[in-house]
Amino acid sequence: MKHKLNMISLGCAKALVDSEILLGGLKQNQVEITDTPEGADTVVVNTCGFLDLAREESIETILQAAELKKSGNIKQLVVMGCLSERYPDELAKEIPEIDRIFGSNNHREIVQFITGKEFSKDDPLFFRSLMTPRHYAYLKIAEGCDNGCSFCSIPLMRGLQKSRSIPAIVDEAQRLAAQGVRELLIIAQDTTSYGWDLDKKVYLNDLITALDKSLPDSVKWMRIHYAHPAHLSQRIIDAIAATDRVCNYLDIPIQHASDKILTSMRRGLGKEMIRERIQRLRDANPGIALRTTLIVGYPGESEDEFNELVDFVNEIRFDRLGVFTYSEEEDTLAAKLNDDVPAEVKDERKAIILDFQAEISMEKNQALIGQTLDVLVDEVGETVSVGRTEFDSPEVDQIVHIKGAVKKGEFCRVKIESANEFELKGISLG
Numbered sequence: 001m002k003h004k005l006n007m008i009s010l011g012c013a014k015a016l017v018d019s020e021i022l023l024g025g026l027k028q029n030q031v032e033i034t035d036t037p038e039g040a041d042t043v044v045v046n047t048c049g050f051l052d053l054a055r056e057e058s059i060e061t062i063l064q065a066a067e068l069k070k071s072g073n074i075k076q077l078v079v080m081g082c083l084s085e086r087y088p089d090e091l092a093k094e095i096p097e098i099d100r101i102f103g104s105n106n107h108r109e110i111v112q113f114i115t116g117k118e119f120s121k122d123d124p125l126f127f128r129s130l131m132t133p134r135h136y137a138y139l140k141i142a143e144g145c146d147n148g149c150s151f152c153s154i155p156l157m158r159g160l161q162k163s164r165s166i167p168a169i170v171d172e173a174q175r176l177a178a179q180g181v182r183e184l185l186i187i188a189q190d191t192t193s194y195g196w197d198l199d200k201k202v203y204l205n206d207l208i209t210a211l212d213k214s215l216p217d218s219v220k221w222m223r224i225h226y227a228h229p230a231h232l233s234q235r236i237i238d239a240i241a242a243t244d245r246v247c248n249y250l251d252i253p254i255q256h257a258s259d260k261i262l263t264s265m266r267r268g269l270g271k272e273m274i275r276e277r278i279q280r281l282r283d284a285n286p287g288i289a290l291r292t293t294l295i296v297g298y299p300g301e302s303e304d305e306f307n308e309l310v311d312f313v314n315e316i317r318f319d320r321l322g323v324f325t326y327s328e329e330e331d332t333l334a335a336k337l338n339d340d341v342p343a344e345v346k347d348e349r350k351a352i353i354l355d356f357q358a359e360i361s362m363e364k365n366q367a368l369i370g371q372t373l374d375v376l377v378d379e380v381g382e383t384v385s386v387g388r389t390e391f392d393s394p395e396v397d398q399i400v401h402i403k404g405a406v407k408k409g410e411f412c413r414v415k416i417e418s419a420n421e422f423e424l425k426g427i428s429l430g
């Protein structure tokens, strides 16, 4: 009988790709993947270790799986990912039901442990098993990060940047295209510094050009995430503008807008440079949708610095925006600072920014009423289906409710009839 395994993937898209690689290796070794943990022989939890809420969710999930093992519902519990990379001893001590603990990149060892067989990610017969709908997929172009932002523990968990070669990425993208992927989401910890670490340096614009030359027309969208503004060069901006299938969209996390806070965060640029990069982006790519993320309540963020951030958000008018409240991460530079903004003030500041953003988003969405947009259909319902425009990434951005006949995974033209802060509604024109 086949070994049955259930995979629980937590955290970001980069961790999701790790889970997909592991599932590919396990399937290749005749392991059956189940939808639920109950009744599986093995449960693998891919943990997230970034920010306290994510850590709590990871521990809660491991504890639930540990309960299943205690009651005899599963035989084996394996934990991998960022949290276990950082705190293996603590996890082993606190949760003795865990059979083995691995890091994020130990795919070969995990497959060996579960199946007793060999597996290599470089095997040409191997391919990752997608956990996303088959029409879109994440494309991880590098692992790790060299930046050392003061608040961030990711380099402690994932190490320094290791970029993949352009041929390896192009090969993976072509295979994804052959499987029916229509949208590729390009990810790394910092996509704009892609390629600096390779023996023969290359840049994100070289990769964009190489992908564009080698992909079939069926891949209509390529979307770039995690573009660090300090490394957003003119050649990258120009490549985005020159390549039709790169969505007129950029995820550009700025984190803050006060020079004092940005310096303490070690972000490598100040407010004026962020403003200038955004202007150059908008000049080269009229109508580009910008997504950003911010941190409020960073140590030393007084009312003045917070108000500066609010003013900047209102000035730039980002299209999509997420806010995190500062959370102290062990062993980071910021952990040495006094975490002096009370939790309720952090929450209040987050709410203030989100309120301003909701107004901005409402105005931008209302302006789309009457326009006809290309939409990729993510879900088909009996009366209403759901899709996204090129200005929206899956899971994190807005959706479009579509009336009329559409097909999952296909593009359609949608006439926008109404809008609220975070959703558009329209009718399919086919």
Ligand code: SF4
Binding pocket: 145, 146, 147, 148, 149, 152, 153, 154, 155, 189, 190, 228
């Ligand atoms: S760019 Fe900064 S925030 Fe992003 S992963 Fe690297 S160190 Fe962390």
